[in-house]
Amino acid sequence: MHRPLNAMFNQNAFKLGLFSPNCSGGMAVTTVPERWDASWANNLQLAQLADREGIEFLLPIARWTGYGGETDFQGDSLETVTWAAGLLAHTRRLSVFATAHASFMHPLLAAKQFATIDQLSGGRFGLNIVCGWNQPEYAMFGLNLPGDHATRYRYGQEWWEVIKKSWETTAPFDWDGEFFQLRGARCSPQPIGPGLPPLMNAGSSQEGREFAARNCDFLFTVMINPEQGRDEVARIKALAKAQFERELAVFTTTYVVCRPTQREAEEYHQHYAVACADTAAVERLMQLQGMYAQSFPQDMIDALRVQFAGGHGVYPLIGDPDHVANELARIHAAGYAGATLAFVNYLEELPYFAAEVLPRLEARGLRMPAAALPE
């Protein structure tokens, strides 16, 4: 059952979220002085602005150590569970996700924290599950990143099943699994309901996709271009239907440089992502993504270097408002249910995007004006 109070289930045909504002630098691996400062004050102001503009959700990156370089990209990051709680307490409509690394949190602790946030927000919480890829972070926690991918996803599956059971049964239960042995487990209060908080996963591997198809409402994937994405979306949705008889909405992630003219947008992109790229951090990020994650095709990682500096390697939307709106419409036409956005400086750039691009999406029937969305 989908919960009416969560913006992830509103009537907009194409949903929008902001990705990674909890991390220093956001998604842009650049040394420009206006790069994102992920302070609490900035995050709060941004969440309230996004709430007013009818943006559906905020999605954090759970990052525990930075990527080094001149700026230590993502070296400062607000912890996502407490961040989500704080922002939900100060907003009215938008959904805020926490991103949880299954291995770093006991599932019963996680279940109780998520239920508490869902209670305090009136059902606006969302959960993004990460099953693991970033080896240095595992070393930091004194854990071995299981070498084989399948074990990571089996762990994530059991972790989620414990949480779900604690949310769906009132009587204390015992659990004897591969990874957890629990006695008299329970979680009270449970999420506010009706239904469970929206669940997302962003794995790109076969196991990641199956995890999403089996469990999630939303799968986030990195898109190379909308044409290629179209086949992928169709395949993923077909997998969810055929194997699990489930509907799965597929989202992708983008970064935005929107300026009054195409030329201004391209010049600014060239400035921050080429001339002022934090090259050492870009190399480190690409090296780690290449080695441990399958989000990006291996043979494309080199070609994607500028995109990594521009926005963590995801799909660029660089241009005037017509171009950006057209690109988002193409993404929708390829079958995606929504996209995340990131800006070099979210607070400085979101107002222009909201003023110029959102009305163009409304005119195409992809979204409703913020004033028409339910409070």
Ligand SMILES: Cc1cc2nc3c(=O)[nH]c(=O)nc-3n(C[C@H](O)[C@H](O)[C@H](O)COP(=O)(O)O)c2cc1C
């Ligand atoms: C939109 C999106 C959000 C993600 N968020 C995080 C995150 O916050 N922390 C993290 O360590 N990995 C994050 N990832 C990485 C994936 O969730 C996943 O762990 C990684 O791709 C490895 O899984 P795979 O091998 O199945 O692709 C994200 C990926 C995408 C596309």
